[in-house]
Amino acid sequence: MIRFECDYAEGAHPLIMQRLIDTNEDQTPGYGVDSYCEKAREYIKERCEHDDIDVHFLVGGTQTNLTVISSMLRPYQGVIAADSGHISGHETGAIEATGHKVLTIPSTDGKISAKQITKVCIDHREDVSREHFVQPAMVYISFPTETGTIYSKEELNAIREACEEHGLSLFLDGARLGYGLTSPQNDVTLKDITDYCDVFYIGGTKVGALFGEAVVIKNKYLKNDFRYSIKQKGGLLAKGRLLGIQFGTLFEENLYFDISKHAVDLALKIRKAFEDKGYEFMYDSTTNQQFPIIPDEQLEVLAKSYSFTFWCKVGENKSVVRFCTSWATKKENVEKLIQDIKAL
Amino acid sequence: MIRFECDYAEGAHPLIMQRLIDTNEDQTPGYGVDSYCEKAREYIKERCEHDDIDVHFLVGGTQTNLTVISSMLRPYQGVIAADSGHISGHETGAIEATGHKVLTIPSTDGKISAKQITKVCIDHREDVSREHFVQPAMVYISFPTETGTIYSKEELNAIREACEEHGLSLFLDGARLGYGLTSPQNDVTLKDITDYCDVFYIGGTKVGALFGEAVVIKNKYLKNDFRYSIKQKGGLLAKGRLLGIQFGTLFEENLYFDISKHAVDLALKIRKAFEDKGYEFMYDSTTNQQFPIIPDEQLEVLAKSYSFTFWCKVGENKSVVRFCTSWATKKENVEKLIQDIKAL
Amino acid sequence: MIRFECDYAEGAHPLIMQRLIDTNEDQTPGYGVDSYCEKAREYIKERCEHDDIDVHFLVGGTQTNLTVISSMLRPYQGVIAADSGHISGHETGAIEATGHKVLTIPSTDGKISAKQITKVCIDHREDVSREHFVQPAMVYISFPTETGTIYSKEELNAIREACEEHGLSLFLDGARLGYGLTSPQNDVTLKDITDYCDVFYIGGTKVGALFGEAVVIKNKYLKNDFRYSIKQKGGLLAKGRLLGIQFGTLFEENLYFDISKHAVDLALKIRKAFEDKGYEFMYDSTTNQQFPIIPDEQLEVLAKSYSFTFWCKVGENKSVVRFCTSWATKKENVEKLIQDIKAL
Amino acid sequence: MIRFECDYAEGAHPLIMQRLIDTNEDQTPGYGVDSYCEKAREYIKERCEHDDIDVHFLVGGTQTNLTVISSMLRPYQGVIAADSGHISGHETGAIEATGHKVLTIPSTDGKISAKQITKVCIDHREDVSREHFVQPAMVYISFPTETGTIYSKEELNAIREACEEHGLSLFLDGARLGYGLTSPQNDVTLKDITDYCDVFYIGGTKVGALFGEAVVIKNKYLKNDFRYSIKQKGGLLAKGRLLGIQFGTLFEENLYFDISKHAVDLALKIRKAFEDKGYEFMYDSTTNQQFPIIPDEQLEVLAKSYSFTFWCKVGENKSVVRFCTSWATKKENVEKLIQDIKAL
Structure with a gap:
């Protein structure tokens, strides 16, 4: 068969396994402040062509989604997502368990549009009883989507503009980011994504690593104290260097791509x-x-x-x-x- | 130096690394239903000398604590713990973030006694305004404690009896379980712990694994649908077999001990x-x-x-x-x- | 104009105001254990023709909905409701703020059917990855609905049977219950509703009282310690007798109807x-x-x-x-x- | 006897009952945007000698505490309080149920000092593993305290300075505020309290009203969208004018004092x-x-x-x-x- x-049926790329073996006996401090993590952060910053970003490493996607979203929203705020979005239905209510409603938008191909986002915000703002409804405050998109489609640069740009106009932050779930960036149809770079998003993550679990997602934060409010959030939600890996070693291997040269x-x-x-x-x-x-x-x-x-x-x-x-x-x-x-x- | x-300064025991390499290209289903996890479960059941237990594998301790405790309690219930307990102060309020108060008991050596637990329960029950206070419903102990001490069989037995008398469930945090079980002072077996506890976990992260904690559940209410809870809290590892392989290696023979x-x-x-x-x-x-x-x-x-x-x-x-x-x-x-x- | x-544009029925004036200087214990509340409970039990029910008084509808639902569900469970249901969109995410997803069913007239409920449950149970989805565990219906329609006895009976078959509890929001029960089209009695539901509430705010909702609980699990839940969610009115006096006035004779x-x-x-x-x-x-x-x-x-x-x-x-x-x-x-x- | x-053993001051009767048939919009509430807000602003404050009316104390605190804190932050503080033990874990730890300080007379607050903050900041602990972000004090004592102006001033130095917001629970302000020992005015606090509330339930607490907000971050928070937590009274009428009566002239x-x-x-x-x-x-x-x-x-x-x-x-x-x-x-x- x-x-x-x-x-995610296999282990990790052989080069990653080799690095894990090579470094196995090294003694490092825990919780992601070791030199392997530091190096991996530097590689990712270079690839994003942004110096003013924070990079954190978490273990899995659901954990990353719930940690990022709950850290960004105030209690009465919700996150806009496609009804086919991973957070909408495939995470056992992980977002709701942190207290927030996912405001779903219908989608036939996994994508949502700037126009749809704008409509949600205007409808909310114009409602005289708007305090009786969850306030839209963040947009969640996947790249590629759960159905394999990708946003064009023009579409992402329009979404970014809608977010800015309506005071929303933009979060991109890149669990399969590599497979989107290397699609022949793609016209978006890692730099573009960093430009457009407040926060996004580069998936490792599905792209060569044993596990791991690299969260890239540009938004100042979210940057502040994000390690507290990771720890509270159970995502601060004791042997954090395992994540640093893996992402270091993927991004030191071109392996990820x-x-x-x-x-x-x-x-x-x-x-x-x-x-x-x-x-x-x-x-x-x-x-x-x-x-x-x-x-x-x-x-x-x-x-x-x-x-x-x-x-x-x-x-x-x-x-x-x-x-x-x-x-x-x-x-x-x-x-x-x-x-x-x-x-x- | x-x-x-x-x-947790190093990677994993060389035998575990070898097994990870050996199985790296195997294709397995995700999320912990693979044959490696199945085997590891069997080994652990044998060691616990209990057949009616469920075994689940999670990545880290804070994640395990918050998932177990929030799955067991009703919203108005709290968990009793030593003031030096890991959940009391070292997890950035992870338990409170799931909605539950940690009811702390003073401790000088990291341990709490059946007598202290009983007092908390009686004081609560006898208060005419008890509905204004969090209801004690679970006891959390660590073995060994955060300060290296261990409970004797007699002490554990007394705690179990107090729990039964007052309708509390008993949860034992075994992040360093191996180091307690192999202490020359110890008179408790894995079977004893399974006998006494509703749920406990066998720590892997600090005892030879790259990461991982094996949760052993005897309590029927908690068994029911526990995988939903793991998924919701972000603890269901996509490549679950990594945990099965590690715990399999530790418990197939005597490596853990x-x-x-x-x-x-x-x-x-x-x-x-x-x-x-x-x-x-x-x-x-x-x-x-x-x-x-x-x-x-x-x-x-x-x-x-x-x-x-x-x-x-x-x-x-x-x-x-x-x-x-x-x-x-x-x-x-x-x-x-x-x-x-x-x-x- | x-x-x-x-x-809810006016105060309360004059008879209620009179009773509040008449009892104003009485001294009573707080938090709903006074004799006025006791009497009101008795009147309601008689009207429901059930003796084995608990009756609690809360101040408002959103408070009641969030207290009941969060007390009944385990963390990974959700509540099924019409997309037009009050909890679905009109309560600023109050249910989600307690950690639970509202699983919406499309509705054109405010009602949902036993068939729709059954489909949600079967789809869930038959999904091999069902642990990745919120588990349906409760049904929320309104009587009358937000659009003025009412369920027939036959429809309610079918919903009850669906709930029993699929292990769901049934919660009926009766914010406007009086207006449903006295509709010429109605063939349902308070006794029927008590028979069919695990829990429901009799609305006072919109039916003659200054404020207040009477929660009727038949389900044993929910009965247990419900006052803790009311207190924790901020719904335990200090001068609880105000609710007892109002509901006593409404139900001593036929005023409510x-x-x-x-x-x-x-x-x-x-x-x-x-x-x-x-x-x-x-x-x-x-x-x-x-x-x-x-x-x-x-x-x-x-x-x-x-x-x-x-x-x-x-x-x-x-x-x-x-x-x-x-x-x-x-x-x-x-x-x-x-x-x-x-x-x- | x-x-x-x-x-809180009786109803309300007769003048309040009279006003409720007089206005009973008036038709007003719901949810606290009526003219009675508007007037009451104006009276309170005058008494506080601050024009840039927002005033909201809630029904009870626990509801107010949980709504204010959860609206102010980020998920990983906690609130400092005396171990005898109402939120520490008397509210069935209402604060924890919103996800936040109460960081208790020992107190023999119900008060806490600027020195104690400062120590908590410095200890936290100087801990190299501080991300593993809940971050102190708010101070909760009661005036008078649960044991009848009051803070002097000097003490409040010192607490305010400690808060500013360590980036904490200050919240004063005034459930019995009138009894503190009219104590012969008191040297603090409503204006002082408004000067010192980010947010506080003026208790009505225990001071002449049937029920009701007037929340006064000076802090800009908290002002923003506070009505969403009230609604979500179940505290937005449908017939909000009842609160406006009561606080209007108490503060139009000198009745409260x-x-x-x-x-x-x-x-x-x-x-x-x-x-x-x-x-x-x-x-x-x-x-x-x-x-x-x-x-x-x-x-x-x-x-x-x-x-x-x-x-x-x-x-x-x-x-x-x-x-x-x-x-x-x-x-x-x-x-x-x-x-x-x-x-x-």
Whole structure:
């Protein structure tokens, strides 16, 4: 069985494992103030082309989302997100558990628009009873989205402007950031994201690391005392250097981008194979997740050799499924899959 | 500089690193339902000599404490703990952030007694305005405590009886459990702890693992849906197998206990060296943390070659400091320290 | 200007004011354990035809909703409600502020069905990753709804059965309960509601009292220690007897129902006047709130003499507005309005 | 039985009842934006001699404390209070339920000092692991305290300076404010309190009103959107005018101060009677609560005719009890008590 069901099925990139072995006996202070973390922070600052940012390392995505959002909002404020956003439905109410409502906006492709955000804010502001409603104060977007799509520079710029006009902060969830930045369709850089966002994170768990997300903070209010928030929410790893070593390895040179591109290239090959076969797609993804619509009969054939994720039914006889590649996906496995698609 | 300042200064035991390397390319499902986690659960159940327990793996101690406690209590209930307990003051209000008050009991050695617990409960129950006070509903103890002391079987038994009499659940924080179980003074087994507690955890972060705490749940109410709680609080590691592999390695055979004993033996050698020198101790610890009271002048001498933790001043010219050993402490470094103590 | 914009524009029914004056100098213990509260509890138990219920008095609706819901749910659980439900959007995220997600169900008339509830539960249970989603554990309905509609006995019965099948508790918000129970369309009694619900409340604020909601609890788990919850959430009124006196006055004899019927009769007269004029209605309400669809031109005429609430636009030239009656609405004002409707 | 056990045993001052009757049929908008509230705000601003303050009306003390404190703090911050402070132990963990730790300071008379506050802040700031501890960010004091004592202007000034030096906001709980301001020992004015505090409240529940606390906010950050916080925490009274009418009556002329002085004068007469008898006092109170230490034998005699509150035992044969007067206490009852004390 060859697995294409998710992008966190393996351990870490071999270079990371090697570094962990090499440094295993070093003695360092705990909680992320060691030299490995310091170095990793420097590498990330260079890549973001911003010097006035803070970089913190957390273990996982839900933890990062709840820590960032609850640190930024006042109790009566909420965060705007696509109804398909990870915080909207896939985190067991983690945001609500910190006291905040997620204000969902309908989305068909995982993205939300500056126009939608503006409408939410104006509707709120113009309501004479607005104190009876949660105040929108932050925007959460994912890049790429949960359905593999990405925002263009123009779209991000418009969202940034809407945020500024309405006093919202902008938070970008980059759990799969590498796979978005290395998409051939992408026109956004890490610098652009740093320019546009108050805070975002660079995903490690799904992009080569054992675990870890690097939170980049530009907003002054959020910078202030953020380590207190990490500790309180249970996210301050005792052996913090493990995160520093991993992100240091990913960003010292080009590893993060190289392995991301590897995954995207393979995903697009799979996409092309399905296209050539005449299948349509649920989402227009140019990143590492692909959502073909496949007759159930053919799915059964594929399921004998490959694992993938069932997404939803389409009509009587077809289904949307997800094929996922990652830094760890083997070229030969993709080739085999492509042959099998052709043979359907 | 030789470090004795904490028990999480290094990576993981070499055998754990080897297993992580060996399994790195395996593909497994995420979130702790893989076969490595299953095996580790089995090993731990055997060690606890209980079959009706659930075992979950979380990343760190604060995360574990807040997840367990908030899952067990109703909103108006609080948890009783020593004023020196980790949850009382060292976790940035993590328990309060989930809505619950920590009801502190004064302690001079890190331990609390059945008698103290009983008094809190009776005082509460007998107060005619008791609804104006937080209701005690859980007891939190550490084994060993934050000051290296351990409970005897008799003491634990008395605490269990007090809990049952007053409708409290009992939670034992075993962040350093191995160092308590392998203390020469100890008369408690893992089975005893499972017998007495509703829930406890076996610490990995400070005892040989890169990170990880194994939560053992006997209480039915808490068992129910605990994975929802882990996910909501941000503690459900995507690559859960990392925890399974580590705890599997520690508990497949005797590694957890062997490396704990190693640390305790060395700590007691250091203790003896200070005793022979005529120094007294702040706490009567027979585990891996030692708290000698040392003239400041001599401390300066030791500080040239060793790092340790300042605890508090005693009078004008003396201080309490903490020397900590771990699974990673090297025998030759301890020998050197002992010579230097003799030479003071 | 004659006001039809809400049902809380005046003080209290004169009989209540008289009782408050008569008892003003009495000395009683605080916090709701006085003899006035005791008597009011007895009257309500008789009306509910249940002896095994607890009755508590709180000050307002949002306070009641957040106290009841947060007392009933475990941290990872959520409450199902219509998207138009009061807790869904009109309480500044009060439920989320206690840590719980409101799981909304679409509704066109303010009601939700047993079928919708069942679907939410089955979808949740059948999801292999269900731990990543908030667990549905309670159903919140309003009677009458925010749009004036009411559930039939058959509908309530079906909802109760769905709740039992899926392990949900049922909470009925009766902020306007009197106006529902005295609707000519209604086939539900207070006893039925007590039979069907785990907990519900009888609204006083909008039905004759200065303020106050009487919470009726049948569910054993919720009964236990509910006064702790009231106190913690800030709802335990020091001079609790004020609530006892008011609810005692309303339920000693038939006052609550008499004044509710008064409001409903007048509302239906207004409804008939609009119907006779040929106007349609947004919602099929037979209670004290009416939502006619009126040409904007005519609305302007009415607005000269009457205040009412703008609800939403319908097409280019029409609007839905709300006319509200209450226990305090004067017959002569309704007659005048009816004449003016006829004259439009 | 004559009651001296608390200051909330009766209804409201007759003048307030009269105003409620007089205005009962007026129609007003809800939620505190009516003209009665507006007028009351103006009266209070004049009394505080500050124009740049916001005034909000809430129903009760616990509600006010939890709303103010949770609105002011960031999630990882805590509030400093005396261990005898109302928020420390008497509110069922209401502050913790909003996520914040109460950082208690030992106090023998209910007061805390600038020196104690400073020490807490310096200890926190100087701790190298300070992120592992709750950050002190607000000071909560009561005036008078729960034990009847009051702060001098000099003490308040010192506390204000400590707050400014360490970046803390200052919140004064004035549940019994009138009884403090009219104490013969008092040298503080409402203007002083407004000068010193970021936020405080003027208690109505215990000083002549049926219920109600007037929150005065000077701090800009807290002013912003405070009505959202009131609504979310369940404190926005639908018929808000009830609060406006009551505070309007108390502050239009001198009623609040006149009735407070009445209570204090009577309390001091009781105090003198006990002093003349040679009894000592637990607290040096010059306000409406008195805490004499009385042989148990004599207490039994008094208990036949009077109710009072048991506070604590002193040695074998004596007890501290609390005698409380209020705006409603009758002169003749105090005279009778004094005779009975003399006759002991």
